[in-house]
Amino acid sequence: MIDEYFSTEDVAVDCREFLELISEAVDDRLRSDLKHQFIHHASICLPCRNEYEVDQITKSVVRTTVRRKEVPSELYYAVLADVKKRQSFRGKWLEVIFGEAFLNPAIALVALVVVAVGGVSLLQRENAVPISADKNIIAQSLNNYSATMAGVLKPTMVSHDPGDVKEYLAKETPFEVDVAALSGCDWCGGVLSSFDGVKLAHVVYKIGGEGLLYVYQVDINEALHGTRISLPENAKASLAKTGWYFEQTHDKCNVVLWRHKNTLCAAVSMIEREKMVALLSEKAPW
Amino acid sequence: MSIHISIMLAFFLAVISSSKGLHKEFEQEAIPHMDILYNYALRMTGNADDARDLLQETFLKAYRFWDKYEKGTNVRAWLFRIMKNTYINLYRKAVKEPDTVDYNDIQNFYNVIRENSTDANDLQEKLFGHLLDDDVTKALESLPEEFRTVVILCDIEGLTYEEIAEFVECPVGTVRSRLHRGRKLLYAKLFEYAKKRGFVGKD
Numbered sequence: 001m002i003d004e005y006f007s008t009e010d011v012a013v014d015c016r017e018f019l020e021l022i023s024e025a026v027d028d029r030l031r032s033d034l035k036h037q038f039i040h041h042a043s044i045c046l047p048c049r050n051e052y053e054v055d056q057i058t059k060s061v062v063r064t065t066v067r068r069k070e071v072p073s074e075l076y077y078a079v080l081a082d083v084k085k086r087q088s089f090r091g092k093w094l095e096v097i098f099g100e101a102f103l104n105p106a107i108a109l110v111a112l113v114v115v116a117v118g119g120v121s122l123l124q125r126e127n128a129v130p131i132s133a134d135k136n137i138i139a140q141s142l143n144n145y146s147a148t149m150a151g152v153l154k155p156t157m158v159s160h161d162p163g164d165v166k167e168y169l170a171k172e173t174p175f176e177v178d179v180a181a182l183s184g185c186d187w188c189g190g191v192l193s194s195f196d197g198v199k200l201a202h203v204v205y206k207i208g209g210e211g212l213l214y215v216y217q218v219d220i221n222e223a224l225h226g227t228r229i230s231l232p233e234n235a236k237a238s239l240a241k242t243g244w245y246f247e248q249t250h251d252k253c254n255v256v257l258w259r260h261k262n263t264l265c266a267a268v269s270m271i272e273r274e275k276m277v278a279l280l281s282e283k284a285p286w
Numbered sequence: 287m288s289i290h291i292s293i294m295l296a297f298f299l300a301v302i303s304s305s306k307g308l309h310k311e312f313e314q315e316a317i318p319h320m321d322i323l324y325n326y327a328l329r330m331t332g333n334a335d336d337a338r339d340l341l342q343e344t345f346l347k348a349y350r351f352w353d354k355y356e357k358g359t360n361v362r363a364w365l366f367r368i369m370k371n372t373y374i375n376l377y378r379k380a381v382k383e384p385d386t387v388d389y390n391d392i393q394n395f396y397n398v399i400r401e402n403s404t405d406a407n408d409l410q411e412k413l414f415g416h417l418l419d420d421d422v423t424k425a426l427e428s429l430p431e432e433f434r435t436v437v438i439l440c441d442i443e444g445l446t447y448e449e450i451a452e453f454v455e456c457p458v459g460t461v462r463s464r465l466h467r468g469r470k471l472l473y474a475k476l477f478e479y480a481k482k483r484g485f486v487g488k489d
Contacts, residue, residue, distance in 0.1 A: 019466070020462070020463070022466050023461075023462040023463070023465040023466045023469075024462065026465075026469070027440065027447070027465075029447070053409075054469070054470060054473050055465075055466060055469040055470065055473075057409065057410045057413075057414070057473065058469040058470070058472050058473045058476065059440075059441050059469060060410055061410065061414045061417065061422065061476060062422060062426075062437065062441040062442060062472070063441055063442075065414075065417055065418065065419055065421075065422045066329075066419055066422050066423065066426075066441075066442050067419055068321075068325050068442065068443075069324065069325060069328060070321065070324075071320050071321055071324040071341075075324070075338055075341065075342075076320060078342060079317075079320065079341065079342055079345045080313075080317070082342055082345060082346055082349075083309075083312065083313075083345060083346070083349045084309075086346065086349055086350070087309050087349075
């Protein structure tokens, strides 16, 4: 028994070994058999103890003082948009095709024809507006909002007068476009696109001091009963019951859906929920 | 002729779908680590603007080289290495030589003040209780990159030694000794800040 007790002393750590163990001790990952020897050495050797305490204090100061930060939402969306931009404009498929092209003339010919045929059919389907593969209107709206923030989705018409934008969009859309004079709005803009043949209107408002408000607009029948785009059931239920639907994403983006005549509108913004609802309720029928 | 067209279409679709698959994979695997990378970028650059640039540049590079990422390996470590290299490339010129610190001075000083304190916690509160997040950030920023990185990853991000070793591609023993030296250097810096702010007596 006594021998066992003293065996710890036999393999006691010296100053050099102690110094090597300091980090492990500070981070509480010392092996239990070494722990006793470490503590013992600290109790008999003042310089070593102080050396240990300096590290311990430093770690503790860093841990208690430095606050971890969340990625700001607009940066989060900017990164997503960067990546999307890269995918759509310098997509991997282009690199693959042109990479092979120099190696194999036969593939080059095939690729060129395919690109020509594919390009024409793609052009017929969509404008320069980036489209999401997702049919879900809420997902599309969020995607477009991030594209707007990153400058990928740009209005083709901008004015201080919402009436101008409405007139511009109304020429092309089978549904009644909802463009209103929101309070504090510096300017607004509009752009048209289509998704799988469904006409879409996009309206962007710049609200002074608050940021951007994006509104996705589509024919209500397509949204509720169509097969090319879709809405989650809970959103449909809420729209039928109250005339509007509200959702907040994990990164504090607010989504508000409402019905304007024969149009479904989906607004997305980082503006606070209350402010956004106040802005929109000046015009929305709830 | 129709066979040719089908082959073309198949080829086209295969290429498109593989690109979409890669994109989805990137969004699912790489994007969730944005938080830790942002915090590392913040502590490395010391300001939000540079951290922003560094984060965007890192994810663009990661996306470009996504096919080079070995599936099943530590994606966080892979992204981290891209960020570290990007940081070194962008800011190499700006990195200044670390101030020389006399360890003996720190020790001597600590020995003197320690004698008058009942315990180390008490001392920490007395010396550094009033330091702000900004002070610590600046102090960290002044450390040489190799020490700064391990201290950030261990003390702010809470990674294990093994993970840090994988991140910085060095043995665990090196992580251990860099932590010790890094913390000591940082202590000296923190002490300077505390002194400037008048929280520590001059004598």
